[in-house]
Amino acid sequence: MGLLTNLRDSISRAASTLFSEEDPKRIGIYGPPNAGKTTLANRIARDWTGDAVGPESHVPHETRRARRKENVEIERDGKKVTIDIVDTPGVTTKVDYTEFLEHDMEKDDAVRRSREATEGVAEAMHWLREDVDGVIYVLDSATDPFTQVNTMLIGIIESQDLPVLILANKIDLEESSVQRIRNAYPQHETIPLSALEGDNMDEVYDKIAEYFG
Amino acid sequence: MAEIKGPDDGVQIDLISGERMDGLASMEKIRIILDGVRDGNIVILEEGLSPDEESRLIEVTMTEISPDEFNGIEIETYPKSETADQSILDRIMGKESTKKLTVIGPANQIETLHKDETLISALVSRK
Numbered sequence: 001m002g003l004l005t006n007l008r009d010s011i012s013r014a015a016s017t018l019f020s021e022e023d024p025k026r027i028g029i030y031g032p033p034n035a036g037k038t039t040l041a042n043r044i045a046r047d048w049t050g051d052a053v054g055p056e057s058h059v060p061h062e063t064r065r066a067r068r069k070e071n072v073e074i075e076r077d078g079k080k081v082t083i084d085i086v087d088t089p090g091v092t093t094k095v096d097y098t099e100f101l102e103h104d105m106e107k108d109d110a111v112r113r114s115r116e117a118t119e120g121v122a123e124a125m126h127w128l129r130e131d132v133d134g135v136i137y138v139l140d141s142a143t144d145p146f147t148q149v150n151t152m153l154i155g156i157i158e159s160q161d162l163p164v165l166i167l168a169n170k171i172d173l174e175e176s177s178v179q180r181i182r183n184a185y186p187q188h189e190t191i192p193l194s195a196l197e198g199d200n201m202d203e204v205y206d207k208i209a210e211y212f213g
Numbered sequence: 214m215a216e217i218k219g220p221d222d223g224v225q226i227d228l229i230s231g232e233r234m235d236g237l238a239s240m241e242k243i244r245i246i247l248d249g250v251r252d253g254n255i256v257i258l259e260e261g262l263s264p265d266e267e268s269r270l271i272e273v274t275m276t277e278i279s280p281d282e283f284n285g286i287e288i289e290t291y292p293k294s295e296t297a298d299q300s301i302l303d304r305i306m307g308k309e310s311t312k313k314l315t316v317i318g319p320a321n322q323i324e325t326l327h328k329d330e331t332l333i334s335a336l337v338s339r340k
Contacts, residue, residue, distance in 0.1 A: 093271055094285030094320035095278055111280045122275040125268050146328070148289055152267050159264035 024071055024082040025212050028132035030124065030157075032149055033060040033090030035138040036169040040195035041087035044208075045069045047201070053087050059103045061117035063089045066127050074205055081213035086132060089120030091149055128156060134163040134212045141168040141192065142175040145184040154185060163211045166190045167204065172197045224255060224322070224337050231260030231312065239266045243273050250286055250319050251277070255337055261290055261315040287323040289333045290315040 029037045041053040053069045055062060069085045095117050100110035128135070135157050139145050157164050166185055168178040172194040182190045191207050193200040227249050234242055242262065247270075249256045262270060270288075278285050290313045316323075316333060327334040 091271065092285070093274060093288055095275075096284045096320070097280050114278070114280060118275040118278045122272045125272040125275075129265070129268055148287075148325075148328075151290070152264070152271075152288070156264040156268045 024084045025133040026068070026084045026086055026131060027134045027136055027208075027212055028066075028086045028088055028124075028127055029136045029138060030088055030128065030153060031090060031138035032140075032147065033092060034058070035090065035140045036195045037090065037138045038063050038087055040136070040138055040167065040169065040193075041067075041069065041085050043195045043198060043201065044074075044085060045072060047205075048072050048074055053085065059100070061090060061095070061100075061113060061120070063087060064113070064116040064120035065089070066120070066123050074209060076206055076209040076213075079209070079213070081209045083208070083212055086127060088124035088127060089117065091121055091124055091153055093149060095121070128153075129160070132162065135165070136208070137164055137166045138169050138195075139166065139181055140170050141178050141181055142170050142173040145181045150184070154188075158187075164188060165207055165211050168192045169195055171199060224253070224339060226255045226257060228257045229259065231258075234258065234260065239263075239269055240273075242266060243270050246270065246317055247273060247277060247286075250317055251283055253319055253322065255316065255318040255323065258315040258317070261313040283319070285320045286317055287320050287325065287335075288315065288317045289325055289328060289335065291330060291333070 029041050031037050038054050038056045042056065045051055045053045049069065049072055051069070054067050066089065067087045069087070072083050072085055074081045074083065095114045097107075097110040097114035100113050101107065105113065137150075137154065137157070139150065154164070166181065166188045168176075168181045168190050170176055171178065171192045178190060178192045189207070191200070191203055193204050229245070234245075237245070243266065246256050246258075267288075270286075274286050277283060314333075316335060318335075318337060322338050324336045324338075325333065326336055
């Protein structure tokens with residue numbers, strides 16, 4: 001029996017290696033805190049699987065753990081593209097717990113949140129180096145995209161030769177400027193959207209299929 | 214590096230040459246930067262870090278943040294890296310050029326006032 005089980009395991013391992021090309025690509029959703037990454041992840045997951053990925057909030061660092069939604073099947077032009085979405089914590093180089101106190105949080109809660117946030121950012125960086133096959137980079141089009149964190153992260157993604165799609169989120173806001181993002185990162189295609197309102201999601205799905213299919 | 218300042222004497226700035234960083238492993242570079250910054254110094258790297266080292270710097274910085282003690286770092290480089298002009302072959306062969314002046318300081322002491330392709334203007338305060 002043991003021999004048979006071993007043989008079956010070996011065949012199964014060989015088959016999974018052979019067909020690894022078929023495995024869904026892991027697409028990391030990256031960007032600074034409060035760009036709308038989780039809102040986008042939830043929008044994509046709800047549109048194609050019916051489930052959400054995680055809670056959304058206007059308080060920075062709501063997402064403090066990378067969350068993966070597996071086997072999201074996106075249909076474009078009769079073809080199916082299957083991806084795993086990895087919603088990651090917003091990347092930053094600093095976390096000050098006193099900023100959370102401004103959101104009506106007690107000190108203990110703010111300190112705990114900041115500790116979890118730092119762990120989450122470290123986790124996101126690790127995923128980026130080791131575990132994603134492509135990146136959706138989400139920016140808030142109502143804020144200045146020309147920040148060091150954005151420049152560094154896009155540089156890190158480029159250095160790994162990962163396909164990257166830049167999304168200019170929050171186009172429903174009056175201060176939104178998609179052109180500002182296009183000017184900051186002219187080497188990449190920028191797609192405008194509102195993940196909250198669901199504006200321009202068709203083009204987003206077309207591009208996801210094109211870049212990651 | 215020699216300690217030359219008293220508590221209220223000002224802000225120490227360490228300008229580290231590319232030559233000094235060249236022979237060091239990634240974690241040694243990150244240690245030099247973070248040890249300096251955690252002492253309240255401004256660290257200026259003549260030739261900056263590679264993207265992979267920048268990624269590890271963010272990761273290690275996060276593990277060292279501690280409430281009321283260390284809030285993290287502020288880091289500034291000129292936005293356009295030379296990597297965009299290089300061939301994939303050069304990058305695979307490790308010839309990637311990352312030579313860009315980089316300024317790193319404690320997040321609670323340094324504030325960027327202005328930044329563009331050719332100028333970084335920052336305000337540095339004492340602890």
